[in-house]
Amino acid sequence: MLEIPKIDLIIPIVEGATEESLKNAAGHIEGTGPLGANSSNYCIAGHRAHYTGGFFHRLDELDVGDELKIKTKDEEYFFKVIEKK
Secondary structure (H helix, E strand, C coil), X not given: CEEEHHHCEEECEEECCCCCHXXXXXXXXXXXXXXXXXXXXXXXXXXXXXXXXXXXXXXXHCCCCCEEEEECCCCEEEEECCXXX
16 A cells, blocks of 8 residues: 555555556566565555546655655555655
């Protein structure tokens, strides 16, 4: 699960970022690092547009220092926004 408190977002993360899977969740992009591994990037994708579910349509409201969490059945991982582009 991906949780971003500042924008009231709680959504599941599934393996793979296919058109079908992104209708109902964020997707872990195939070929990117495993969650929690040092020196790798765990990348997720999700829709921003309102008409497709818009899970990420409020990402522009995040600021440097804001926190997010990814929860698995066994662990919790905490992240902070370090840059906006």
